[in-house]
Amino acid sequence: MQTAHSANEANYLTYKGKYKGLLGWIFSTDHKRIGLLYLYSILTMFSVGVLLGLAMKFELLAPGKTIMEAQTYNSAFTVHGVIMIFMVVIPGLPAVFGNIMLPIMIGAKDVAFPKLNLLSWWLYVLGVILVLAALMFGSGAPDTGWTFYAPYSFKSGTNLLPAVFGAFVLGFSSILTGLNFLVTIHRLRCPGMKWTKMPLFVWTLYGTAWIQLLATPVVGITLVLVALERMFGIGVFDPALGGDPVLYQHLFWIYSHPAVYVMILPAMGAISEIIPTFSQKQIFGYKAIIASTMAIAFVGYLVWGHHMFTAGMSGTAQYYFSLLTFIVAIPSAIKVFNWISTMYKGSINVQTPLYWAASFVFVFLIGGLSGLVLGALATDIYVHDTAFVVAHFHYIVFGGTGFAFFAAAHYWFPKIYGRMYDKGWANTGWLVFFIGFLALYTPMFYLGMMGMPRRYYDYLDEFHSGNILSTFGSWIMVTGLVIIVVNLVRSARKGEPAEMNPWHSKTLEWTVSSPPPVENFDELPVIAEDDGPYNYK
């Protein structure tokens, strides 16, 4: 696994510390090893989530029972949601590529608190185990939907408590990672790396970290209240005990809406690295992108009510939440304009990461623009809780974050493993995946416009054709996914050795050998006054 650049010293993948083998990984405090631990655990959970999604789509191939009973289906979408949101998309880019790249990109030897970083991963694993325990033991998998809405979540006989506690533990993992990144960015930037010389991926991790730190405790508190209510009947949310179910929704979305920005901001950051690199051009509007990142992180706290336009909030609240939702759309639009302008008069090297980045822009546009339909009051009343919403958020969190994740994976792969993947297969995988993605989720927009409610085990005949196309799409998309993953796994072991800087990028991670040495830099780099992360000549 060594390249010519680091033939004489052990890189982070091969070095031997106090422990050997697997122990050398799960007790390692090296940020790159922890990043890979996250990568492998997240990919494992992602596979489980994909299989559940595939089974759900198969069930919806025809009206009536296809392969499973209603109870199984309801558990499947609940567990699919919990796994994908809490275990895959929220940790996703920050925990994997943030961990591996953040310290190198700011010229540091590690994060500020390496042991805390390892603890975060352990908490993540503990949370995962708790949720899986809820699945496999006791009275059956939870069937409340990933939102755990009261009062159904108190009436359901299924194994909700371990699942809720698992989500609570996962929250702590997220908070500690956020704290770690904040301190790292504030304290460990190398000499000369001013705030205005930081790569944009680091900036988005910075915005993300604040959200993780400030918003996640709210969901922690909410989940504790759910647990107390279920165990001791304290009566906060359950109307039978004098509680208010709408209060639960407020508390839930006060966290879970900012969490959407935890998912999407680092994705935008990765795209902001890839587009300038493959255009060999200075990013267009560096400061505008930073300003829009921080604006999203801030305004994102104030829009949670748009999940509740039909919930029975006051008209005034609905008015303001709708208005603020439109405001938060603007910074995202600014980013898209800047990305496309970066390509203008560039010298564009069309490689796999650029295919992913360009298709990201396309699906993110669809996801974002369909969000305007949901942000406006009259139209949201019509499509709220229909398949339209399911299409919208899959376009954002899978189309947005997922495409960016694969873009980042193909971008940083040669750095992380010191080997290059087979580009032909990588491009084929992207194309198949992209076609499958569009076929899977686009019909859901149509079904929602037709009025098909979401979380539907069975449906009327008039919704049949859209569902058939969607199910076919799921098969194509998973085929693409298999091609992509097999190609990357194979290439990590057998690919051609990669150069130090195969894409001719200007950020610091490309100045160390591939794979990077244990502590990244022998000597801390110094950023010259006239240098910067996107200074292409």
Next chain:
Amino acid sequence: MYSPEVTQASNFVQGVDTAFLVILGISFFFLIVLTVVMIYFIYKYNRKRNPVATQIHGNTTLEIIWTVVPFLLTMVMFYYGWAGWKPMQKAPKDSMEITVYGRMWNFSFEYENGKRTDTLFLPKDQPIKLNLVAMDVLHSLYIPAFRVKQDMVPGMENNFMWFEPQREGIFELYCAEYCGLQHSYMYTYVKVMEENEFTDWLVDTTQVAALDIESPTATGKRIMQNIGCFACHSLDGSKLVGPSFKGIWGEEHTVVTGKETRQVLVDEEYIKSSIYDPNEDVVEGFSKGLMLSYRGQLSDDDITNIVEYLKTLK
């Protein structure tokens, strides 16, 4: 269901559809223009055609333009969204009030004269105010053709929606908020009638049956849904208070009649007697006296539909 032919089914359709047109119009414009421009750039400034990039750091004028223009456009979209929604907030004083009860997993509708139905019958051109009462968990009343939706929240007072049906016809009414096992079967229909036809219907206290507008199988299932059969009889073979419906049709079963044990064939005759006189023949292993007769609540036609549905439960 949304359909371009069903225009003006209620007084809100125009406002909501205008908002859709404005927002979707702007969205498609930006999606197409930005995508085409991006693909054009990737083609035109490809490394083969343009080996050296021109370094441009940014352009403040452009940044201001593409901040201000989207801002103005979003405010336009916000306005249309608000304008289509505003009239939904206050019901006219002369509205006819109907109380809707939502429970796992059916709706029932109670009229001012005390009449209760499982299908929503409405007069045309009359403002209707639905008072929404949830008996157990969250439900959401959704009539796509009328462009209305409102969650039904247990314990919440003065929770309502209103609209004015403006077109005769039969429209779907769904529960849109996930409410457990049979959520996807919690739907019924709205029938909008001419005013005098509606008045005749309202004063006639003998009509309670569901609208027969689906296949017998689907109707049978919905009748069983609405009357609550599945609370005690499962569809998947599991044993609840009563025996499961799964695979019973055409099979021999052991029942206890009086004190004697005998074999019966599950046919139309047996099902009818089980519904009308449930304690005559009790399936072995289950208790007598838990099920009451449905005579008077289900007609022979209803039972024919139920039988058609039971035949499908293999």
